[in-house]
Amino acid sequence: MRFLLPLIAFIVLVGFLLVGLNLNPRQVPSPLIGKPAPEFQLEELHASDKTLTSKDNLGKVWLLNVWASWCVSCREEHPLLVELSKAGIVPVYGLNYKDERDLALQWLRQFGDPYVASARDPEGRTGIEYGVYGVPETYVIDKNGVIRYKQIGPVTVDALQNKILPLVKELQG
Amino acid sequence: MSVPGFSGLNKFLLLFALLFLLLPYGWAKEAAPIAEDPEIERRMIALSEDLRCLVCQNESLAGSRADFANDLRREIREQMKANKSDKEIVDFLVARYGDFVLYRPPMKPTTILLWFGPFVFLIIGAIILVVYLKRRRKQIEEPMLSEQQRKQAEALLEESKGNNA
Numbered sequence: 231m232r233f234l235l236p237l238i239a240f241i242v243l244v245g246f247l248l249v250g251l252n253l254n255p256r257q258v259p260s261p262l263i264g265k266p267a268p269e270f271q272l273e274e275l276h277a278s279d280k281t282l283t284s285k286d287n288l289g290k291v292w293l294l295n296v297w298a299s300w301c302v303s304c305r306e307e308h309p310l311l312v313e314l315s316k317a318g319i320v321p322v323y324g325l326n327y328k329d330e331r332d333l334a335l336q337w338l339r340q341f342g343d344p345y346v347a348s349a350r351d352p353e354g355r356t357g358i359e360y361g362v363y364g365v366p367e368t369y370v371i372d373k374n375g376v377i378r379y380k381q382i383g384p385v386t387v388d389a390l391q392n393k394i395l396p397l398v399k400e401l402q403g
Numbered sequence: 404m405s406v407p408g409f410s411g412l413n414k415f416l417l418l419f420a421l422l423f424l425l426l427p428y429g430w431a432k433e434a435a436p437i438a439e440d441p442e443i444e445r446r447m448i449a450l451s452e453d454l455r456c457l458v459c460q461n462e463s464l465a466g467s468r469a470d471f472a473n474d475l476r477r478e479i480r481e482q483m484k485a486n487k488s489d490k491e492i493v494d495f496l497v498a499r500y501g502d503f504v505l506y507r508p509p510m511k512p513t514t515i516l517l518w519f520g521p522f523v524f525l526i527i528g529a530i531i532l533v534v535y536l537k538r539r540r541k542q543i544e545e546p547m548l549s550e551q552q553r554k555q556a557e558a559l560l561e562e563s564k565g566n567n568a
Contacts, residue, residue: 255460261501328470354474361499363457363471 260361260380267294267371268359272349275326275334282323282349284375291401293322293394294369295345295385296357298329299337301365307384308341314390315344320398324348327357327365370394372401443483450489451476453506454496463506 262268267284274280295311297304315322324345326334331350338345351357360369361380370379379397381389451464456472464472464479475496482492496504508514548556 258457258501258503261498328474354471355478358474358478358499361501363500 257382258363260377260382262361262377263380265377267369267375267377268356270349270351270356270359272325272351272356275324275331275338275348275350278331280347282347287321287323287371288375289373291320291373291398292371293320293398294325294360294371295322296325296327296360296362296365296367296369297348298327298365299333300329301327303384304366305341307366307386308344310385310387310390311344312342315346319395320402321346325356325360325362326350327362328352328354368394370397370401440484443480446483446489447476447479450492451479454493455504455506457500457504464504 269284271281271283274282297308311322314320322344324347326348329350329352334348334350338348349356354362360367364382366384368381368385369377372378378401379393381394385394448465452466454464454475456462456464456467456469456475458469458471459467462469462472464475479492482495487495493505502508502511502514508517510518
């Protein structure tokens with residue numbers, strides 16, 4: 231009995247620490263989920279005379295992928311995005327974040343271009359509107375232009391199969 | 404490569420003169436002023452000391468050298484120039500990045516444990532301390548020997564004295 235109470239307290243503490251260890255401090259829940267996607271009106275990467283706006287895709291479910299040529303983990307997810315775009319399940323748009331046009335275009339030539347179009351955000355202002363802090367980030371936006379999901383960090387096979395694609399199907403349905 | 408009509412010394416002098424000509428280009432650029440308005444800069448730093456840099460997480464927005472922190476500081480500066488209040492700016496950031504940007508979390512149902520948990524532990528600790536001290540005092544106050552035991556002990560002592568004498 232004398233040791234029971236401290237033992238219980240210890241086990242409870244270990245339980246808390248274990249849960250804490252397995253939480254990812256990078257997974258900051260976005261307050262933007264369930265809110266309308268912030269509006270933007272940006273230059274298109276391939277054609278600077280064209281503008282892309284957040285409203286272009288109203289009525290469609292689409293993905294907005296924040297990427298940059300300087301972003302190392304973007305390379306990690308890129309083949310998946312290319313595959314996804316080939317499968318034609320959902321249109322993927324890019325937000326080319328704090329990048330230089332030439333480098334960005336070269337990067338797409340090198341690794342493939344999965345994007346229907348990429349909007350240029352050279353100063354990261356649209357990024358701030360979307361609460362971007364760790365590139366890559368991917369947003370699932372529904373037909374009404376509402377953000378439904380945010381993937382922080384590279385899109386993984388697991389996230390794609392278990393979260394993004396089921397959600398896209400549900401939203402398209 | 405040699406230039407006709409220049410002797411070795413002349414070449415040297417020419418190079419030397421060129422070096423001086425290039426001197427101004429070698430000077431480092433003077434540090435650009437951080438902001439035109441020192442008042443805004445003071446306010447921005449005061450505000451961003453309480454904000455978390457989401458990239459570096461354990462650094463404040465004021466202290467971080469990350470590019471991302473730079474962008475957010477620019478944003479804060481611009482909003483201050485546009486006469487936004489500190490509260491409006493904080494609300495702007497919370498709307499995009501969530502409460503996580505705040506080093507002082509707001510009081511909400513989900514943060515009650517965070518705010519009052521330490522006090523709950525303090526009270527539990529105080530209760531344990533009081534109970535423990537009371538129990539100990541009782542132990543000290545209780546005489547170690549009962550009246551009868553004391554008499555017995557005295558008798559034994561007397562007896563041993565008699566034997567030694």
